Amino acid sequence: MKRRQFIQAAGATALSTPLIMAPMVNSAKAQAATVRWWYHFDNPQNTPNDLIAQFEKDNPGIKIQAESIPWGGGGDYYTRLFAAIVAKNAPDCAMVKLSSQAQLLEMDALEPLDGHIKNWAGKADISDNIWNVNKAQDGKQYYLPLQYVVLYLYYRADWLQAAGLQPPKTFEEFLAAAKAMTKGDVSGFGMRGGGGGHDNWAPFIIGNGATFAKGGMVNEQALAGNRFYVSLARDHKVTPASAASDGFRQIVDGFKAERTGMIIHHIGSANELVTALGDKVSAVPVPRPANGKGWTMFGDESNAVLSGSKNKDAAFKWISFLSSGGNNVAFNKLTGQLPVTTSGASSWTLHPKRFVDASAASLPLAGVLPDSPKTADFARTVWPTSMQRALLGQITSDEMMKTIEAHYNG
């Protein structure tokens, strides 16, 4: 339950309490070191050069060599990273996600940061619970949190109002809203059956009581949740005909083109959607089952120091620089995600307030996929393939859940 608590705490602080800016101490010791750092940004027009210049000014003797690595759906980035580790050519530090922590640890590629963090002045500006969610299974801290997003439901406020409905809170209300908005060539819900769609699916399945533990994907609630999700497309037909192949790009394009009434995504698309639709788009947390539980996806990103680095102290200085107060805010303005520092969250203005609020209101529900080496393959192939087969009617909804159960616990 550590993760749940963190996320609640983060939500609380992000929302209300303006925190004291943690003092930053950058003792400029004379040492000559070049720190190689790998990152990926969504917009190639943004560069971290200003942050680097500031850091190098504060820390004479440390040079930052930043390399942007193609994301390639996550595959290219991690292929490069793994290959570099195998060839003993890894960078000193890199942006990483929790879904790869287990694999990186299995390769002995991560450096524990506990010692460094203990003496780091910015430690208090990141809540204890954020630290806990990023803790590895062996209890050590390898990841230094950098940014996050949380998935919620975007909806067409004007269409719902015209139908005389409130933004949906439960699965039943969600279905009713989707049905009300489905007419002509408009579909109520832009379902994502292509790569990455497990984020949108999980609220209906894990939220309904499924777990990744043994038998957790084939218990009654898990099966019922998946039957509901599949029936949105197959029985109620409130999704576009292209749902089985739609990825992130397609659901956002469909929503922008006013062809769908609701999609599940996070604050990263807020500004793009507002540019296209203005006040007609708003957001609430994802729907929950009648019993009030619920779940949504927490999208994390951290920095880690690689165990092969010869400049671990300098590397930590750089990544801790990025996770401190104002620098973290500047960094997140480049990536379009949300700052992890409580001081940064209190002064956040990059996104319209209703989406920041929806993110915060979603935090109590938010969790991550299991810290298992099998998760990467689940997200990239097992889930899309079985979901698409279920949507096409090649397998039943229950068979799909058995496939997922077999992947994790077979």
Place this chain on the structure above:
Amino acid sequence: MMDRRSPLQRLFELHLPLLVIVLFALGPYVWMMMTSIKTNTDIGAWPVRYWPQAFTSEHYHALLERTSFGGNLVNSFIIATGACMLGLSVSLPAAYAFSRYRFRGRRLLMTQFLVINMFPIVLIIIPLFVLMRNIGLLDTFIGIILGHSTFAVPFSIWMLTSYMNAIPKDLDEAARIDGATTLEVLRLIILPVIMPGLVTTGIYIFVTSWNEYLFAMMLSGQNVRTVTVALQLFIGEFSVQWGLLTAAGTLIALPVTLLFLLVQKRLVSGLTSGAVKS
């Protein structure tokens, strides 16, 4: 050769079918080009806006001024030219050997060059990465050019051999009787006649190297990043920069097309222009 068809016949048998083919080839490219001069609002509109409300060059400005694309184009050009030169210079003698000599292991060696081409690159890429790292060629032009030669050389050898086989052997023998050495035969007799084949093969290597992604992604770092890798940077985790991407796509096709426009005259040399007669 004389064409005795009437203009009407030529219209239906030549101009119209070719026009259809050219339109098919051009359609998606033109669509991409149109997209690259639309504003972001017009790009995702439905129904599709064929004629945008306003034209803009903002994507090209952003591409060339705010990303490293210009430098990446230069890198790609160096690599493709290098792969082309390396490929042709080692393949031409090899093809000559295969075409003009009968020697032990000839067929085995020819097959061997094909087998090299058959192995899916995706699976040799990690061992190759380790190898390049060990010999210090990571993130260098030479490293990527060598990587590209794995598909360029086998292809060139096979294509050049088949073009050379089409040249009558009497030509070389006549020259030999006149006292020419092997290298002179290759340079003075074979080379001019095989020029169209050589140009085609060169274009093939250039194009394939220009468009190659996997080697370039794995073997390059910040120093020699190619356009294909740079393109991938426009496709982020949560957004696709359509404007930048289509502007880049439009520009990427230009050098190859211009190159072809320049060298295509060469394609009409060779035997038809009378090498045999003289």
Place this chain on the structure above:
Amino acid sequence: MTTASDTEPAPPLVLTPYLFLLPAMLVTLAVVLWPVAETVWMSLHNFILFKPRNVPFIGLGNFWRLLHDEVFWLSLGHSLVWISLVVGLQFLLGLATALLLNQSFWWRSLARSLVIIPWALPSVIIGLTWTWMYDYNVGVLNDVFLRFGLIDKPVAWLAQPNSAFFSIVVALIWQGFPFFAVTILAGLQTISAELYEAADIDGATRFQRLRFITLPAIADVIATALLLRTIWVANSLDVILVMTGGGPGYSTYTLPLYAFLKAYSGMEFGYGSALAIMLTLLLLLVVFIYVRRAARELDQ
């Protein structure tokens, strides 16, 4: 594989051809030999990239598993249909284009340069552009077809198994036919004009000229181009990866894509390598048949 000495009288042992071959051998073998050897080693182990401490030797276990893997057989089936359709149609369209472009007319150099454009684009761009054109919600194809009344509601091209498969085939034909056009065009240049003049005197029809002069003269080039293209298409996966990633379901899985996903998504490099080696062996069979057949003409 039969060596030259089986079928031919032993040729004199001259050094020149070997010297000519040496540079090409050095360049390719240096780069390919070690990685391929490594891949063979991996295929005999249960090698999972993120478990470098535990790599048990399992002999032919990966190959045994592969024979009982229904996704392997499915992917193989797709690959066969795929290769014959894509290479066959690329070739026919390329041949037609080359024959047209070989005639003389006022816009020939323009046409020659424009036709090459699809081939001059990186696969990533091709995959994304076509995916976008096929898009259900905002795709230009649906829009055009709707305007012309060819369909009465938008079609989800990439979401149905059959249409997804053929949609990708169309995109790949588009990408690859310029290769055949250019290659065959260069082959056409090596045909002596005298042959045509002689045929004209004999009063041959244009079809007869094509059938009895043009095609036989470029048969060797065509065969080589077909062979190389088959190998290339059989191994390529980038456009499929971008357009559907193999989906919906397993509808667009091909062998190299399956090997790729096993290796890079599942990190099962052992099994992925076994799949890759199987693909190479199957291709080798094709090449063997080709070389046996071509040997007769080549060795004249």
